[in-house]
Amino acid sequence: MEVVKVTPRGYCYGVVDALTLAKRAAKDPTLPRPIVVLGQIVHNRHAVAELERLGIVTLDGPDRLALLDTVPDGATVIFTAHGVAPAVKARAAARGLRVLDATCPDVTRTHELIREHVAAGAYIVYVGTPGHPEPNGAMGEAPPDRITLVATVEEAESVPLPPGPLAVMTQTTLSQWDTAAILDVIRARRPDAVIHNDICLATQLRQEAVVEAARDVDLVIVVGDARSNNSNRLVEVVQQVAHKPARRVDSAADLDPSWFVGVRRVAVTAGSSTPTAVTREVIARLEALEPTVEAGRRA
Numbered sequence: 001m002e003v004v005k006v007t008p009r010g011y012c013y014g015v016v017d018a019l020t021l022a023k024r025a026a027k028d029p030t031l032p033r034p035i036v037v038l039g040q041i042v043h044n045r046h047a048v049a050e051l052e053r054l055g056i057v058t059l060d061g062p063d064r065l066a067l068l069d070t071v072p073d074g075a076t077v078i079f080t081a082h083g084v085a086p087a088v089k090a091r092a093a094a095r096g097l098r099v100l101d102a103t104c105p106d107v108t109r110t111h112e113l114i115r116e117h118v119a120a121g122a123y124i125v126y127v128g129t130p131g132h133p134e135p136n137g138a139m140g141e142a143p144p145d146r147i148t149l150v151a152t153v154e155e156a157e158s159v160p161l162p163p164g165p166l167a168v169m170t171q172t173t174l175s176q177w178d179t180a181a182i183l184d185v186i187r188a189r190r191p192d193a194v195i196h197n198d199i200c201l202a203t204q205l206r207q208e209a210v211v212e213a214a215r216d217v218d219l220v221i222v223v224g225d226a227r228s229n230n231s232n233r234l235v236e237v238v239q240q241v242a243h244k245p246a247r248r249v250d251s252a253a254d255l256d257p258s259w260f261v262g263v264r265r266v267a268v269t270a271g272s273s274t275p276t277a278v279t280r281e282v283i284a285r286l287e288a289l290e291p292t293v294e295a296g297r298r299a
């Protein structure tokens with residue numbers, strides 16, 4: 001099988017930094033034990049398992065405040081790359097926990113923007129994925145009656161937009177094409193809105209590269225965890241923008257031979273939280289595959 005390796009793919013700077021912080025913590029004898037990560041450090045079970053092997057405990061769940069209450073007194077707590085709400089930071093400080101903050105700087109920038117606009121009296125529309133920890137953390141920067149979450153064009157068309165200053169921010173890992181459509185709707189409704197498109201550079205470059213590569217292949221394989229927002233968006237942009245088939249796999253074990261019947265060229269990319277070794281194994285498995293023109297017959 002001819003395999004096109006899409007570049008860039010895989011780990012972004014925010015994920016590399018978060019994993020480096022956690023691995024250094026595991027080796028640091030001066031840090032109080034246990035060392036606990038509040039949620040998955042990045043959305044990938046292989047990366048989480050690697051930290052577990054180093055003795056780092058992952059508490060999993062969308063409500064970071066509730067998770068924090070289960071952290072034992074005297075522990076070290078790590079905030080994930082997705083960021084946390086100020087209430088979580090305040091409670092960790094009040095409990096005297098040792099905190100290591102792995103929030104990606106790009107996420108921190110959105111938190112800062114929300115704070116600035118709220119202080120200036122603006123109402124905030126946050127474009128993001130419901131239930132994902134990044135919106136949960138960012139939206140905690142505004143009083144609940146000064147911010148609303150919008151996930152779709154339909155919601156952007158119908159969401160009440162109060163009079164007065166309006167500012168819009170986005171999650172970092174959204175589809176650029178879906179987000180542009182949502183922002184267009186808000187802009188048309190409120191030309192005075194201050195709009196910040198916070199999709200990060202790593203996400204943009206991975207999406208653009210896979211859409212470009214998809215044009216010359218029969219199928220795209222995205223290596224990434226089911227919970228990884230940016231991996232799911234990579235599948236989506238291939239299907240919706242390049243109009244080519246795409247499948248997400250967690251590892252090489254998920255590759256289904258029936259997907260490759262009649263496929264001669266396949267492109268492989270990976271979400272920004274996918275370990276390189278996992279992607280490498282998928283590529284090796286695909287390269288070893290012989291193209292078939294139809295089920296049961298070799299090309």
Ligand code: SF4
Pocket residue numbers: 012013014015081104105106107172173200201202203230272
């Ligand atoms: S995907 Fe973007 S925002 Fe998220 S950790 Fe990576 S660089 Fe940071």
